Amino acid sequence: MELGVYSFGDVQRDPKTGELGSTAQAQRNLLEAIQLADEVGLDYFGIGEHHTREMPASAATVILGAAASTTRNITLGSAVTVLSTDDPVRVFQQFATLDALSNGRAEITAGRGSSTESFPLFGHSLNDYDDLYAEKLDLLLRLNDSEEVTWEGRFRPSLDKALVVPRPENGTLPIWLATGGNPNSSVRAAIAGLPVSYAIIGGEAERFGPLAQLYRQAVAQVKVPGADTRVSVASPGFVGEDAKAAKDLWWNHYHEAFRALGEIRGFPAPQRAGYDRDANGKGALFVGSPEEIADRILDLHRVMQHDRHFFQMDLGQLGQKDFLRSIELLGTRVKPLVDAALAEKAPATADVE
Amino acid sequence: MSDPKVIGILGAGRVGTAIARRALAAGYEVRVASSRPAADIALVLQFTASGAVAADADQVIAESDIIVLALPLSKYRSLPAGALRGKIVIDAMNYWAPTDGTLPEFEGAPSSSEVVADYLDGARLVRSFNHMGYHEIDGDARPAGDPDRRGMALAGDDPAARKAVAGFIDRLGFDPVETGPLASARGFAIGTPVFGAGLKRTELKSALRIPEAA
DSSP states (O other), X not given: OEEEXXXXXXXXXXXXXXXXXXXXXXXXXXXXXXHHHHHTTOOEEEEOOOOSSSSOOOOHHHHHHHHHHHOSSOEEEESOEEGGGSOHHHHHHHHHHHHHHTTSOEEEEEEOOSOTTHHHHTTOOXXXXXXXXXXXXXXHHHHHHOSEEEEOOSSSOOEEEEEOOOOOTTSSOOEEEEESSOHHHHHHHHHHTOOEEEEOOSSBGGGGHHHHHXXXXXXXXXXXXXXXXXXXXXXXXXXXXXXXXXXXXXXXXXXXXXXXXXHHHTOOOOOHHHHHHHTSTTBSOEEEOHHHHHHHHHHHHHHHOOSEEEEEOOOSSOOHHHHHHHHHHIIIIIHHHHHHHHHHHHHHHHHHO | OOOOOEEXXXXXXHHHHHHHHHHHHTTOEEEEEOSSOHHHHHHHHHHHSBTBEXXXXXXXXXXXXXXXXXXXXXXXXXXXXXXXXXXXEEEOOOXXXXXXXXXXXXXXXXXXXXXXXXXXXXXXXXXXXXXXXXXXXXXXXXXXXXXTOBEEEEEESOHHHHHHHHHHHHHHTSEEEEEESXXXXXXXXXXXXXXXXXXXXXXXXXXXXXXXXX
């Protein structure tokens, strides 16, 4: 199974001086993190489009482009691109360029976005939330299919045999559909022949098991030729040497991140009891020791059979040093445990089938 | 009325399927409708709420004792107000401009549920389920008497409807906390301290300033 990291580009606070870092530094921190993730053998790094001062990674492809030339193997993606408020032609061109520079390692994850700051920023109305996404996803998929596109829609000028270049290294780009768990989104991904990426950010992670089953059942029913039917999971998570120390450290940052977000969105600051419940056993927060995180990934794999799991580690001004250490532990300690367990399991599964 | 036996849910998204699962687990018959064809909903329910029956909205409303509104609030005008007249209706929808967009009738409104009640003239509307996240509805239900059982607020102008909904909430796994007429739902709307706070019954009552004896 592929393991990786995603980030919205957290602005970090210096643990010694208490000073808040710059939004510019946050971009450089991300590049450093991607390089380390590649060095320690992780499979995926995703940068989610975000437009807040706390999480300022608004131009993912620029950072990923820099990473393309300083990394060798890691897949570089968006997690997510707020497709609703962008121009699919520009999104496609940027990711196809990234794909060229990285020798075929680029991916798009398309979503409506939880960060709706991009709507007023680019002159779109939230009243068109559903229609914008449907139309732009349709165009993005058409652009992926052929380099010459004729298309008409409501939200951007029509295209008449328009040439859209460059083309991806391997013909097409993987385009994942992101969902936060609305069952209709799983069906939508299956009908479109797209791989699906589940964001599991609260409650019990296993709640998403039936959704993965629903997705696969819908895939079996619609049978889109050449469909990419992979399943991925994105969740908050942090790995430390010691389980308790990791949970205590990360709580401070988790609390800060959601306290700030709650202030904007009208929900109360998280409480430690809820955090502990979600960070232990079956919850959505994958925070703990390498052994614990490996076990928890494997537990979820039993119900979801997902192909990729990646973690949001840096939030609430986590120190860069702690971020990098967590990436290192995920690559050097968690990944071998997960790989070994799944390799052991593979022959038995084949027998059953 | 006699004890409600059939729960109808309008909306097959995260909230609708979570309530459907809990209602099935509590032994109710469950019917679900959404804007999609019944065959599509049936596929969704097969995995998310096995045992719930997919149908169109009119049939779900006609056959159910309690109807739960679990659709995006921006679509509330698609509800068949005529068919819902006289029915016990739970409004679980919230107005959240960052995803609904700005809807003028909810801007500065006392509470979204009062706007919905005006539109659904004649429905016996009860406001509830809105202050708890869908994953909490799923994961935090507990049997009566469990020390970790959470409180669920409800408000409505029809006392008999409130009583029926309180019984439904109790069977689903939460302690019902009645706050009074529909206008009292302002006390647990978005942005209030109890919204999303996951409080137990006594904590919820205290936060809503309801005397324990009430």
